[in-house]
Amino acid sequence: MNRSRWRGPLALFAVAMLLMSSCSSRGDDSSDDGGDGGDGGNGDVESSIDIDDCETDPTAEIEGDTIKLVSSYPQSELVGAFAEIARGWAAYFDKVNEEGGVEIAGKSYQIEFEDKDDVYNPQQTASNIEELVGADGSNAFAVFSVVGTANNINVRDFLGELCVPNLFAATGSVAWGNPDYPWLLGSTLAPYTLEAQAFADYLKENQPEAKVAMLVQNDEFGATYEQGFRQAIEGTDIEVVAVEEYPSGADEVSTQVASLAASDADAFFNGATLLACPDALTSKQDEGWEPTTWVSATCISKTLMILAGAAGDGALSFTNLKDPLNPAYADDPAMVAFKETVEQYRTDFKGRALDLENAIILYGYVQAEIFVQALEAAEAPTRLAVMESVHNIDGFTSDLAIDGVSFTTSGGDDPFLGESLRLVQYDAAAGHFSEIGELQDWEGETLSLTPEDLVNA
Amino acid sequence: MDLFIRYILIGIGNGAVYAALALALVLIYRTTGLLNLAQGEMALFSAYLSWWFTTHGVPIGLAIAFSILLSMIGGAVIERVLIRPVTAPGKSHLNVLIVMLGMFLAINAISQLLFSTDAEPMPKPWPSVSSPGDPVGRSARLLDIGNTSISWAVGALALTLIGLCLFLYLLLQKTKLGLALRAVASNPASARMVGINTSAMLMVGWALAAGIGALAGSMVAADRGSVSPGLMTVVLVYAFAAAALGGFDSPVGAVVGGMIVAIAESLTIGYVDALSTIELVVPFALILLVLLVRPTGLFGRRVVERV
Missing domain, CATH: 3.40.50.2300 (Response regulator)
Structure with missing residues (x-):
């Protein structure tokens, strides 16, 4: 038996495992390269988006009567649990479509969406999004609800250069405040x-x-x-x-x-x-x-x-959102309506069992609600108008948000939606979190509360 | 001082698991000269199997016993169906390596497909305290030394390892089957000539390894409180480290190696801030050092070939 023969493969295996672990732990750091310092705090609130360098024309109107959204998120393995977010927004878009669609500047549009599995791997996210959006940006109107910080960072240059909106990025990273990336907007998750x-x-x-x-x-x-x-x-x-x-x-x-x-x-x-x-x-x-x-x-x-x-x-x-696990909301009309809608449209989703107590379904649903409100507030069916609309959300609410919570953005000065929240405390015997204390409101304060180098990462 | 003891205890708990999986690796290595890359994922499958039995009302102790039994059958089948055809004399070791890498990926995927992609609460096969909102309970306290209490988790893991070592010692040293296994490990050609059924022994080796892996996998899941698809990946790396440190052909080495690696890991996280989050470096540095001084590992036998 030749033992030394095994030492080579073993060493290779060990090195591969080490590389794997160091890659995954350093995934977010790779963003350092993309930041370019990024200290150009462009103060103008209105139309803060510079469209001179856009590779596509963001003022072109949607042709036809469908708005095509695309997304990439984990749909398999342990991280596949994140797919439940998409069950929520898909159900809401289905409902809106059935009720006649979304109206922008007097015309009705149906929302169409397509997604791919990235297993939470940022490289996979990049190739998924490039394929779904197309190299010239012609295959989709906007990107919606990509899950993961490193995953969104991996597509923000590509989408930023094309001037394709990347909306409701599903993590609470403060990097969504980076003024170099005006086409990227976070979600209601608090920074x-x-x-x-x-x-x-x-x-x-x-x-x-x-x-x-x-x-x-x-x-x-x-x-x-x-x-x-x-x-x-x-x-x-x-x-x-x-x-x-x-x-x-x-x-x-x-x-x-x-x-x-x-x-x-x-x-x-x-x-x-x-x-x-x-x-x-x-x-x-x-x-x-x-x-x-x-x-x-x-x-x-x-x-x-x-x-x-x-x-x-x-x-x-x-x-900032109502918890479906909390029995206090069991008879809440908005909660009841939410559960009915999801059951009606998306009982089947990617072969996954439906658990209406899973809070991230509700989270996904609310993102779609806010997006539809923002679409209807847009002045024209163009990427630029929609982007300006989501950048100037003024006190939108959702019946699924905790009482008093509202969502506001203000251009580059305040690109964060989730800044009013309530503390919650876990009750193990009951198996859920319950709200405590008053509503906390940090509206417009996130940038000043965050060290600058983290925002510009 | 108390903290030092806590780190050592955490190390012993983890070490018992690394050592058990390393023992499984060593058993296969001794009889077949192969390092089973899929050992960790086989153990993951077995851990899910134990969990699955508990969800059907089987008490956890019995569930683990069933899982060990089924895993042993599975191990033997894997040897016969997947490994045997690619290990005929004269075939390259690389063939087996690739089959094992395939198993590494496939068994993980199958576990997720058959059982769950989520982290599932794993009951504990040792005394635990349960409270409302707690599906699996917390390990009960075993005994107190000064200000430091030793939980049943560490005690049970260590006792399991000791029991496993005893079992293997008796099996290998005191039974005919053990003698045959050792004979095949020592010299397959001569073993065959004296009438030992070497091919049956290879299957027995894989079955034993799979059974030990099942025990290790179920115990680590119970200790962590849940079984999830990524459970064994890191454990396998440490088990490899343990086996390399102790010598791939030495069961004693696997146990000592597992303990050294785990205690080194825990002390590094605790005391060496500069290496925090890359503590994997420490066991590999240790291995490098040992292999430089003793290429066969701490307890490995040197093979002398007569020419």
Whole structure:
């Protein structure tokens, strides 16, 4: 038997695994190249979009009577759970189409959409979108609800040069405020810095001398939480006593949490997402550590919080949409109508079982609602007019948003929709988050609350 | 000091899992001279199988036992149907490598297709405390040392590993089957000449490895609280590291290697901030070091060929 023969393949395999892990953990950093400094804060609010360099004519009107939207998002493997967002918006567009379509400048249009699976892989997203939009931008009117920060960053140059709108990008990255990319707009998901701000505000009021431990992912997502939080506690008696990072994609963080627990912190910012989030909570419980805990808004999900179980009890977070899991909304007319619409139009979706308590279906539905409102407010059926419309959304509401929440944008100065929110707290025995406290309103403040280099990433 | 003990305990818990999977790798390597790249995904399939039984009312302990049994049959079938045809004498090792890479991808995909693409709550086969809103409960406390408490999770994982080692020792050293397995591992040609059914032994080797993998996969899922498609990918890398460190043909080496790798991992995350989030570097640096000094691993046998 020749053992050395195996050493080569093994080494190759090991190197491949290492590369895989380092690639995935560094996915977001690749955006550094694309930023070009980007310090040109173009102050003009109205028509802030420069169309001189567009490769297509963004003032051309839609031919025919359909608006073609395209999207790319994960539809298989573990990340396939994100496909439920599209179930929500597809159901709403179906409903609008059946009721006569959307009216822009006096003419009715049907909304047509096409999507592809990218398994959350940013490279796949890029090739999907290039194929769906076409090299000359002629195959689609706009891109809608692409999931993932790195995924949207990977298509923003291509779409920006063509001047094709990339709307309702489904992550809370603060990079959607980058003025170099006026054709990209985020969704109602709150920018991540606001989470840090909200937790800081909560501590200022309830635990003014809090010692805070933070667990964050080792990328721009984690950096936004950490830097945002440090900025939010400037000038207070709150102190960050420990920060641990974990590689993106890891689902086991017990050592990191053991180290944080040993810091004697009495507040814990759990910035972990996906499986690392419930693992951090159960590890916290195993350590017998009982700090005031914030969980990333990306962790507000039935699947994840069930894994945390009792370890998640009392955890704080925030949201701006009604939670279908919350029995308080069981008889809410908007909630009932939402569930009926989804059941009517999209009981079947990509072969996935329908779970109407899954909050991200509702999230997708609301994005479609707001988009349709913005389309109807557009002055003309052109890309530029639609883009200007979504950039000047003035206090739109949705019956599926929490009372008092509204959505507003204002050109490059405020491209963020989700800036009014309410804190929620997890009740493990009941199995859902419940709203607490008053409505928090940071309308128009995200850019000033976020370190500039993160926005221009 | 307390924190140091916590890191060591976390390391021991993970180490037990790495060691168990490394044992599975070693068993196949000893009998066939092959490193089974698909070992982790086979274990994932078995872990999902255990979970599936529990969703049909089977208690978790019994579910794992069923899963081990079925996995052993599956392992034997894989050897006969997929591996045997490409390992005939004179065929390149690369053929098997490619078959195994195929299995690596296919078994993961099949697991998702048959069972679930989501993270599913995995009950614990050891004492746990349950509370409202908690489908699987938390590991109960086993005992306290000073300010540090040892949970049942670490205890059960370590005990499982000890039991597994004992079982393998008795099987390999005290039974006829074990003797035959060792004979095939040591010298296939001579073993065949003295009447040992070598092809049956190869199947037994794969069956044992698959069974051990099933146990490791189910235990790690129970420890993490859930089974999900990515569960074993990283575990397999650490198991490879453990086996390389200990020597690919040494069960003792696999266990020692697993513990060293896991404790090094945990201490690195805990104490070396500069390597935080790239802690995988540490086990590989260790391997490099050991292979430089002892090319056969810490406990590996040197093969001397007479010419």
